[in-house]
Amino acid sequence: MLTSADTDLIRVLGDPLRLRVVSLLAHETLCTTHLVEETGARQTNLSNHLRVLREAGVVETEPCGRYTYYRLRPEVLEGLAGALGELAATARATGAADRRRPCA
Amino acid sequence: MLTSADTDLIRVLGDPLRLRVVSLLAHETLCTTHLVEETGARQTNLSNHLRVLREAGVVETEPCGRYTYYRLRPEVLEGLAGALGELAATARATGAADRRRPCA
DNA sequence: GTGTCGCATCAGCTCTGGCTGATATGACAT
DNA sequence: ATGTCATATCAGCCAGAGCTGATGCGACAC
Secondary structure (H helix, E strand, O other): OHHHHHHHHHOOOOOOOHHHHHHHHHOOOOEEHHHHHHHOOOOHHHHHHHHHHHOOOEEEEEEOEEEEEEOOOHHHHHHHHHHHHHHHHHHHHHOOOOOOOOOO | OOOOHHHHHHHOOOHHHHHHHHHHHHHEEEEEHHHHHOOOOHHHHHHHHHHHHOOOEEEEEEEEEEEEEHHHHHHHHHHHHHHHHHHHHHHHHHOOOOOOOOOO
């Protein structure tokens, strides 16, 4: 079953720049400067998106001097992937059984 | 790797009402009237969302007299679940190896 | 035919959310 | 202490997206 928390998570991931950041962080732990280089986005803009990702629990930070490392939290993505997979399986079963509600 | 098509798909799913509809359709093939009953949303509003889901390829329609059945397309959800799962696996490996880019 | 019902589309309003420049904070170097 | 750099926050602008009422269209019943 999908909760409203999942909706929020999906919404957070549904932004091109944020998804790009997540994609980058999946391969390598980076700090804001690297992300600015990689994405070409302004620092302010990126910082806003990183806050959204942080508050959604998608990433976690590790301060390192005046830099800040951003690391992905795999459990969150795994949870969502699992929920969507379950939903897809249910849908496939429903289709196979052609289970439909009669209209009027 | 996540493409921009995935971004669009995620964005489509990132709406509470649309995700609710997807959730309902996963268990049972329904027509608009049923969805109006189940969600409590206005017919116009729901029809708009259904159009978005249709254009994103998440659902497909089957006319039945003056009714229209909506059915979920499991492959789309499966594809997204798979991509997210892969991303999570990559992130987990990155974390385990503590692979990070040195800052300056 | 007329009426009703299921569904889609249109036009308009509103509000969220992403982008920006400016500014604040805090760490390092000199 | 001064300057520079990395990062976060704030205030404001603007486009996009969701909700609505009104309307159009096609299928069925009579």
